[in-house]
Amino acid sequence: MSKPVKNLMTKSYERRFADIGGAVVINISGLDAGNNVALRSGLAESSIKVTVVKNTLAKGVFQESDLEPLNQILEGPCALAFGAESVVEVARALVDKAKEIDFEFKGAVMDGQFFGPDQIEALSKYPTREEAIAQVVQVILSPASSIAGALNSAGGGIASCLETLVDKLEKGEEIKKSA
Numbered sequence: 001m002s003k004p005v006k007n008l009m010t011k012s013y014e015r016r017f018a019d020i021g022g023a024v025v026i027n028i029s030g031l032d033a034g035n036n037v038a039l040r041s042g043l044a045e046s047s048i049k050v051t052v053v054k055n056t057l058a059k060g061v062f063q064e065s066d067l068e069p070l071n072q073i074l075e076g077p078c079a080l081a082f083g084a085e086s087v088v089e090v091a092r093a094l095v096d097k098a099k100e101i102d103f104e105f106k107g108a109v110m111d112g113q114f115f116g117p118d119q120i121e122a123l124s125k126y127p128t129r130e131e132a133i134a135q136v137v138q139v140i141l142s143p144a145s146s147i148a149g150a151l152n153s154a155g156g157g158i159a160s161c162l163e164t165l166v167d168k169l170e171k172g173e174e175i176k177k178s179a
Contacts, residue, residue: 009054010060013053013057014061016051017061017062017067017082021087022067022082022086022090022110023067023070023109024082024087024091024108025070025073025105025106026050026079026081026105027076027079028077028079029077030102031102035101035102039103043097046093048090049081049082049083050080050081051080051082052077052078053074055074055075055076058070058078058080066109067109069113072107072114073106081094087110088124088127088128090108091123094124095124
């Protein structure tokens with residue numbers, strides 16, 4: 001490959017992967033055309049892109065970036081799957097697709113943390129950012145709702161007693177002090 005072509009590809013990688021904080025690396029070299037198209041189009045529905053990379057050029061671009069941990073696995077045929085809202089969603093989609101189409105997981109990176117091929121399924125079970133925020137909000141609000149329920153319960157009991165007293169007084173019944 002000529003130097004100008006390498007420079008063009010490097011610039012393309014720099015633009016394409018500049019704002020990516022994580023990705024999953026897979027080997028799709030054994031797929032026939034039909035499965036390749038099915039994989040890519042199925043992932044595209046979830047806004048996930050699959051890009052085959054030239055390892056030596058990608059390693060240079062990934063230096064000093066969030067994707068740098070991937071450099072240790074960029075050997076042989078590699079394709080980067082990235083996009084969606086988070087790497088967790090990418091991993092979920094790929095784990096689902098792996099049940100239908102046979103391809104190899106090589107690894108993943110999320111926020112600078114590397115996940116080996118045997119950890120991709122575990123990564124797919126992590127909560128996404130939005131799910132984690134919802135869980136935190138639920139944990140924070142749970143005690144508050146319990147307190148509100150307890151206050152309403154006590155207040156409801158007092159209101160019920162007062163209502164009974166008012167009813168008895170309106171009927172002219174005598175209210176006796178209990179011991």
